[in-house]
Amino acid sequence: MERDLSLNLHVLTARLDRAADRLLRAERDVSYSRFLALTLVGELGATTQRVLADYLGVTEPSVSRMTGVLAADGLLDVRPDPGGGNRRQLSLTDEGKQLVASVRQDFEDRLAALVAASGVPYAEYAEYTARLLETFDRMEREAGR
Amino acid sequence: MERDLSLNLHVLTARLDRAADRLLRAERDVSYSRFLALTLVGELGATTQRVLADYLGVTEPSVSRMTGVLAADGLLDVRPDPGGGNRRQLSLTDEGKQLVASVRQDFEDRLAALVAASGVPYAEYAEYTARLLETFDRMEREAGR
DNA sequence: TTTGCTAACTTAGCAAGCTAAGTTAGCGGG
DNA sequence: CCCGCTAACTTAGCTTGCTAAGTTAGCAAA
Numbered sequence: 447m448e449r450d451l452s453l454n455l456h457v458l459t460a461r462l463d464r465a466a467d468r469l470l471r472a473e474r475d476v477s478y479s480r481f482l483a484l485t486l487v488g489e490l491g492a493t494t495q496r497v498l499a500d501y502l503g504v505t506e507p508s509v510s511r512m513t514g515v516l517a518a519d520g521l522l523d524v525r526p527d528p529g530g531g532n533r534r535q536l537s538l539t540d541e542g543k544q545l546v547a548s549v550r551q552d553f554e555d556r557l558a559a560l561v562a563a564s565g566v567p568y569a570e571y572a573e574y575t576a577r578l579l580e581t582f583d584r585m586e587r588e589a590g591r
Numbered sequence: 592m593e594r595d596l597s598l599n600l601h602v603l604t605a606r607l608d609r610a611a612d613r614l615l616r617a618e619r620d621v622s623y624s625r626f627l628a629l630t631l632v633g634e635l636g637a638t639t640q641r642v643l644a645d646y647l648g649v650t651e652p653s654v655s656r657m658t659g660v661l662a663a664d665g666l667l668d669v670r671p672d673p674g675g676g677n678r679r680q681l682s683l684t685d686e687g688k689q690l691v692a693s694v695r696q697d698f699e700d701r702l703a704a705l706v707a708a709s710g711v712p713y714a715e716y717a718e719y720t721a722r723l724l725e726t727f728d729r730m731e732r733e734a735g736r
Numbered sequence: 737t738t739t740g741c742t743a744a745c746t747t748a749g750c751a752a753g754c755t756a757a758g759t760t761a762g763c764g765g766g
Numbered sequence: 767c768c769c770g771c772t773a774a775c776t777t778a779g780c781t782t783g784c785t786a787a788g789t790t791a792g793c794a795a796a
Binding site for chain 1: 610726
Binding site for chain 4: 624649677
């Protein structure tokens with residue numbers, strides 16, 4: 447039986463993630479997960495843990511533990527939200543900003559190189575993926591997730 | 592800044608995997624990872640742990656632990672390889688076969704429904720993903736992974 | 737027969753995902 | 767002012783990924 451889309455998507459992304467993880471650990475001593483979290487805070491404006499969890503597609507306990515580690519490592523600044531409530535304001539430290547800035551484009555370039563080497567049109571695949579995520583997100587919200 | 596392909600691919604696949612995991616745990620008391628392993632043994636012919644690790648895109652220790660659990664749960668049969676060497680012959684038990692058979696098509700159907708609802712052409716996206724995985728696999732082998 | 741090597745597999749310990757259960761901060765109504 | 771509720775967050779324990787280090791089985795050469 448031929449490998450289908452769900453299996454291929456899983457394996458491709460898992461391997462890309464692990465390759466990114468290995469590279470980041472070797473060059474910057476930070477995991478890919480943590481790097482993603484920093485990226486979302488610094489460049490996509492995730493300013494509370496709840497929003498960060500939503501953007502990352504993980505649960506709040508996962509983000510809770512990660513923000514603790516990132517703050518301890520000096521990459522993230524966590525303080526009580528001036529808007530009140532039991533929420534925390536997240537922002538990158540200078541070290542965190544420098545890490546994200548130096549790695550970000552490199553990663554997208556590598557993926558773009560892979561896509562080019564495959565003969566797959568980058569813009570088309572990126573659009574399809576964004577649409578799939580958008581639709582999946584809507585479907586889960588409608589299902590009362 | 593707009594979310595790019597690497598982030599979207601990661602989040603989409605992570606969320607699809609977790610949705611699949613939740614469904615399988617609720618309906619069959621088995622995780623998505625274990626289901627994938629069983630699928631690869633039963634339907635794509637991964638008959639040793641080394642091959643299974645390669646198909647799953649994980650390391651041998653991960654598969655080692657998983658096959659132990661699957662055998663203990665009565666879903667997988669593990670025995671010394673008649674061809675000799677320190678290798679093990681994997682095959683599904685009747686219970687394992689029944690699980691894979693009952694779930695397999697359902698999952699692909701759900702993904703196909705998502706793809707259809709997004710207006711993304713399934714065959715095209717599946718082909719692109721297969722090509723990306725194939726190229727990535729070749730690049731990693733050439734890099735001496 | 738013994739030794740060295742390779743391939744396949746195992747185990748320990750850590751990281752990061754989850755669920756379950758709990759805590760904290762604020763708000764609104766009585 | 768107090769109480770109940772909600773939202774945001776935290777912590778414990780488990781699963782599954784990893785790396786590092788070790789063991790096992792077989793093969794080939796001496």
